[in-house]
Amino acid sequence: MTRVRGMEPEPAEFAEFYEATRDDCLRIVLLNVGDRHLAHDLVAEAYTRAWMSWRKVRELEVPRAWVVRTALNAHVSWWRRRRREVSLGDHDAAASGDQATLVSGDLLAALRRLPPRQREVVTLRLLLDLDTETTARVLGIAPGTVGAHLHKAVATLRTEILRPDSQEISR
Amino acid sequence: MNDNDTLAAVRDSLTTAKGSLAGVHMNTPAEAIAREGRARRRRHTLTCLGGATAAAAGAALAITALAVPGHPASQSGSPARHPGTARLAAWTVTKQVDGDITVTVRQLSDPSGLQSTLRADGVPASVTPVASPDPSCRPYPMTQALFTSVYQADKATGAGTTVLTINPSALPSGAGVWLGAAFGRQAADRGLHRAAVHQTINHAVHQPVHQVAPGADNGVLRVGLVSVSEQCTGS
DSSP, X not given: OOOOOOSOOOHHHHHHHHHHHHHHHHHHHHHHXXXXXXXXXXXXXXXXXXXXXHHHHTTSSOHHHHHHHHHHHOOOOHHHHHHHHSOOOHHHHHHHTSOSXXXXXXXXXXXXXXXXXXXXXXXXXXXXXXXXXXXXXXHTSOHHHHHXXXXXXXXXXXXXXXXXTOOOEEO | OOHHHHHHHHHHHHHHXXXXXXXXXXXXXXXXXXXXXXXXXXXXXXXXXXXXXXXXXTTOEEEEEOOOTTOOOOGGGSOOOSTTOEEOSSEEEEEOTTSOEEEEESSOOOHHHHHHHHHHTTOOEEEEETTSOOTTOOXXXXXXXXXXXXXXXXXXXXXXXXXXXXXXXXXXXXXXXEEEEEEHHHHHHTTOOHHHHHHHHHHHHOSOOOOSSTTOOOEEEEEEEEEOOHHHHOO
């Protein structure tokens, strides 16, 4: 069935954004959740929402930050169910040969134990490399609050860095 | 180690960890994302429409909305995919190769013409103003599942245009379609609260409500099912 649809993102524009940001967003979410399949589902969910709200998302100061935040806050829904119910295309078949779950080091385990807001600040400031002011605008909080959250988070993570047997990440 | 050193060390560690994932790729194609977004939007639209039904009345379902009177026919909104395509200023009816009927509504006018066109395409149909339904028509029991199998609604390209797709093969034996044009005040008079009209339009169309005419209320196109009869649906 063919029908005319409105309000769709400009295909080339969304695709360009997606191609430019998807791997980085996936890796950042993966660091936060530690499970490759889960990270994929969350990021796919976030990009789907971005597609649906593209007129809004494209106007944001840092659209990829919106994707990462949405992924971290999203519940696994359609994408995860879909993977259980049907066999997927080649792109997922290729991924199936990898380890599904990352065995993370103490630093990443500590990152995942941080309170949500501290983890968001660390993700935006250190993984997405946003400055304090931009992070504050993205999160809708004061720059000073960003600094306070980051200070607490880094103090927590610091102990893991200083451990001599700390393992960063393994696959 | 002072605060800056600590921050730098944490940043370096996280950057290194991210760098170790260089072989991890998001391989889902962009088109798969768009396809799912498109499907969700369609389901969302239908869910909103279904919700409006329960709030409104009977078997009729409120769907979206209308354009400005006098708005010229948009050729881009009525693609010529079929030699049987009829082009009219207010609406376009196109019979698809799979038998679906696409009704592109730009303005709610000439309901009798729309009714005749639908019947000519083999759809038992009654098209009336909501305020003055055909007294010979009897509502056919509607369920959400039946509604979604018969009707699909999309916001079309171009301001104020709504595309309604009718799947005649999903019509139960003895059932025909009913389309009713209602403007805001009429909708309210029929028990569809003005706020509900706005909510329906906003959720379904995802854009600000259109003014039907200066000072006038907003329009909605309502759809439902009726029992077929010679008097009501022409067959």
